[in-house]
Amino acid sequence: MAELSLPELDPAGDRAVFRQIADHIRDAIGRETLREGDKLPSEAQLMQHYGVARMTIRNALQVLQSEGLTVAEHGRGVFVRSRPPVRRLASDRFARRHRDQGKAAFIAETEGAGGKPSVDSIRITEVQAPVEVAERLRLGEGDSVISRSRRYLINGQPVETAVSYVPAEIARGTRIEQPDSGPGGIYARLEELGYQLDHFVEEIQSRMPFRDEVRALKLAPGVPVFRLVRTAYAVDGRPVEVCDTVMSSDAYLLSYELPAR
Amino acid sequence: MAELSLPELDPAGDRAVFRQIADHIRDAIGRETLREGDKLPSEAQLMQHYGVARMTIRNALQVLQSEGLTVAEHGRGVFVRSRPPVRRLASDRFARRHRDQGKAAFIAETEGAGGKPSVDSIRITEVQAPVEVAERLRLGEGDSVISRSRRYLINGQPVETAVSYVPAEIARGTRIEQPDSGPGGIYARLEELGYQLDHFVEEIQSRMPFRDEVRALKLAPGVPVFRLVRTAYAVDGRPVEVCDTVMSSDAYLLSYELPAR
DNA sequence: TAGTGGTCTAGACCACCTA
DNA sequence: AGGTGGTCTAGACCACTAC
Numbered sequence A, B: 001m002a003e004l005s006l007p008e009l010d011p012a013g014d015r016a017v018f019r020q021i022a023d024h025i026r027d028a029i030g031r032e033t034l035r036e037g038d039k040l041p042s043e044a045q046l047m048q049h050y051g052v053a054r055m056t057i058r059n060a061l062q063v064l065q066s067e068g069l070t071v072a073e074h075g076r077g078v079f080v081r082s083r084p085p086v087r088r089l090a091s092d093r094f095a096r097r098h099r100d101q102g103k104a105a106f107i108a109e110t111e112g113a114g115g116k117p118s119v120d121s122i123r124i125t126e127v128q129a130p131v132e133v134a135e136r137l138r139l140g141e142g143d144s145v146i147s148r149s150r151r152y153l154i155n156g157q158p159v160e161t162a163v164s165y166v167p168a169e170i171a172r173g174t175r176i177e178q179p180d181s182g183p184g185g186i187y188a189r190l191e192e193l194g195y196q197l198d199h200f201v202e203e204i205q206s207r208m209p210f211r212d213e214v215r216a217l218k219l220a221p222g223v224p225v226f227r228l229v230r231t232a233y234a235v236d237g238r239p240v241e242v243c244d245t246v247m248s249s250d251a252y253l254l255s256y257e258l259p260a261r
Numbered sequence C: 001t002a003g004t005g006g007t008c009t010a011g012a013c014c015a016c017c018t019a
Numbered sequence D: 001a002g003g004t005g006g007t008c009t010a011g012a013c014c015a016c017t018a019c
Helices: A017-030 A043-050 A054-066 A096-100 A105-112 A131-137 A185-192 A211-217 B017-030 B043-050 B054-066 B105-112 B131-137 B185-192 B211-217
Strands: A070-073 A077-080 A087-089 A117-128 A144-154 A157-167 A197-207 A225-234 A239-248 A252-259 B070-073 B077-080 B087-089 B117-128 B144-154 B157-167 B197-207 B225-234 B239-248 B252-259
Touching (some): A017 A054, A054 B054, A087 A105, A096 A105, A096 A185, A157 A211, A185 A197, A225 A252, A252 B252, B043 B054, B054 B070, B105 B117, B131 B157, B131 B225, B185 B225, B185 B239
Antiparallel strands (some): A070 A077, A117 A144, A197 A225, A225 A239, B157 B239
């Protein structure tokens, strides 16, 4: 602990002791006295330094963890969380010129950035459209859709889960029902089927992940997720696909261009 | 507690007791046995029901709170968190037709949705451009910018903070330096000054809020924020403004249209 | 005043990691 | 084996809210 030298507690202030301790450590991280990957003093050392009970120290560490600033590793220590390289999603990523290259957007981009893309957990089923999907596809309740769910990884690290829905009427019996949807992905298949794509609408929300999302994306505590729902529209105005994705928020930066006119 | 009837603990499973308890309550919320605004059983009731110590119950409740599912109110109880109405930001919100109506985007939209918009904490200063801003505005270090910071509220509830940066060379001596930037906001002023706007680029990230953001936006525990940085480009390609905003993620849904061509 | 959550103590035993 | 964090107990006193 000699190297860190955290301040003393302020006994006068009415701010709770565990909050003061969290403040000290947070400040040290902010000033980069503690940097990404650095190990914090152990709980025992912090108890010693501040002269408080263990639960008080653990409360302080809990605060930092839920802020996404630190991660605890059982048996090793508590560390300043390091952020993975950010993947930028630009708004032209579904432009036809990319589709024509014969690779799905994710593969093309990841390789372009020097990463090793992979896709797993591919599951294809025909189901009744969930309400949110039916609304976006302008289907009635009970209408069925082909659902393609999969998980995207970069260098073996999961970053995104996605479920695509295409009206069964369109996709049944086509390659969209196959695990490998072929060169250019399902958007290329849709165009081959005569549904020339016109535009997409992406709707973005952010929230803390559900339990299954924490598992599927191997999320650290204190990391929110983006939920991005993309609807693809054909030139005649008909929505032909909905893609519901959940992304680790610290793996992505989303970028969009908006007209000013 | 009679009305809730949570399951018993599974003594065989190796899942921690406080996690099992959190699971039970989370399930009850998921099934809508507990609905938005409902009060959870008190800590004392839960101790009684499960026959465990208070810290075990508090650990379970802490889990739910950091997932954004519940909020504790001192002296009152723990409640299922209710989500405020979501404000949808569409990608045409800076279209000229809105600007020409003489209202800034925020005011026009909020009134359109039946809310009462307000803006406070307006502070205008001339400063050296922060690095991230200088890069986006293609300024050198040391170049100064006019910074306009303010906070947006809907029905008195803060939802967003924003700081705009305009090169001082452009804004100095203009109404952009005034607290009330006039009809149509600063984008209208920039156009009057001869910088006809062509497009915007918005970059979106999500993370847990800093302490000052929790205060400024009155954020509940477990609520992440969007950070949205918008750069405005004039028709000659010159970036003329950067706006750095932080938004409560549960007050917003962002929506963008992307071309497919 | 009674009930609620907020903070803190002082222990205990366990599981995991490193050496 | 020794150090680390993970879980849990059984108390205590306090601050806030409702009645």
